[in-house]
Amino acid sequence: MSRLPLQALQGFVTAARLGKLSLAAEALNLTVSALSHQVRGLEDRLQQRLFERGPRGIRLTADGQRLFDAVAGPLQSLEHALRPCAGRRDHVLTLSLLPSMASSWLVPRLPGFLAAHPQLEINLQSGIGLVDFQRDRDVDAAMRYGPGHWPGLEAMPLFEDWIAPLASPDLVRRLGGDTPGDLSRYPLLEDDAGRWPEWFNRFGGQRPPRFVARFDDAETLHRAAASGMGVALGRLTLAKPLVDAGLLVLLSKQRMKANYAHYLVHPPRSADHAGFLAFRDWLRGEAADYADHLARETG
Known part of the structure; x- marks a missing residue:
């Protein structure tokens, strides 16, 4: 079984929440090109189109909405679970x-x-x-x-x-x-x-x-x-x-x-x-x- 694309899923969820790849890339400290590559890779892997792109930003397709509903909550829970393990500054x-x-x-x-x-x-x-x-x-x-x-x-x-x-x-x-x-x-x-x-x-x-x-x-x-x-x-x-x-x-x-x-x-x-x-x-x-x-x- 291939490795789970956690980084791409995080990029997908962030882009879905913010509605613009530029804002999501800034939040993730990535370039827009790198985030677009992650999203395209995720779409190729799932054989589904996740976003519709327009002049005002992006919005989820029906397949994208189903994926967002399935993974956004678990990703947030995973982030909260890892916080205690992070080094304190x-x-x-x-x-x-x-x-x-x-x-x-x-x-x-x-x-x-x-x-x-x-x-x-x-x-x-x-x-x-x-x-x-x-x-x-x-x-x-x-x-x-x-x-x-x-x-x-x-x-x-x-x-x-x-x-x-x-x-x-x-x-x-x-x-x-x-x-x-x-x-x-x-x-x-x-x-x-x-x-x-x-x-x-x-x-x-x-x-x-x-x-x-x-x-x-x-x-x-x-x-x-x-x-x-x-x-x-x-x-x-x-x-x-x-x-x-x-x-x-x-x-x-x-x-x-x-x-x-x-x-x-x-x-x-x-x-x-x-x-x-x-x-x-x-x-x-x-x-x-x-x-x-x-x-x-x-x-």
Whole structure:
């Protein structure tokens, strides 16, 4: 029996997913000519035409679709199975975190870390979903906002977060007033935490009969407030770029601690990763400085 054409199958699956040989060749670090040769060889071996070629790219034939359905899943499973066997590169650190946390807090600080560790390379994977460290074994650590306990993972506390009323300067100019007691005249925006009642109970003022809008994402909530839609009980860490840019202003000197805090989490396998250890030590110092800054502000 002849050898299985695994390299050609990988090229075929990548081309089918991307819809263009040029994009697939780039993803596989091949020339377009080499990938075309692989695909033609696979078609000759199977005596089937796998792609129809057109001016806008390629698309699967019926035979190609049947082959794709049969081999794409097993090839992905094989790739996942081989990942633990691949050699780890201690000079490369892959970190997962929320896009809002990346842009508002980590990225502005990273140049200092990279300058101190020029041998290291950082890959940031930003997304709203939690990384699965068992499946995604190329990810070394994550920055998470939560209760502080994730089964099977080590969690290092970074800093608390605080919330306070935030609004656009235009909205403040239109409606006037800047004390908690005056918030009843403003349209209010709510999030999943639903902490406006607690705010009014603690600091006074009258809760409105209804909220203008509700949001399930903190960054969208902050953007809505910056657009003038209403007042958000926003998370100060994530809202800081909008405050610094003058798009949001604080309506009160009062602060309330958020329900959760920020953590650096990692699986046990990262405990001896040289790049991760350097990043963890640096991040601990940055987080401590930021926590001190927050403590002075919330006084």
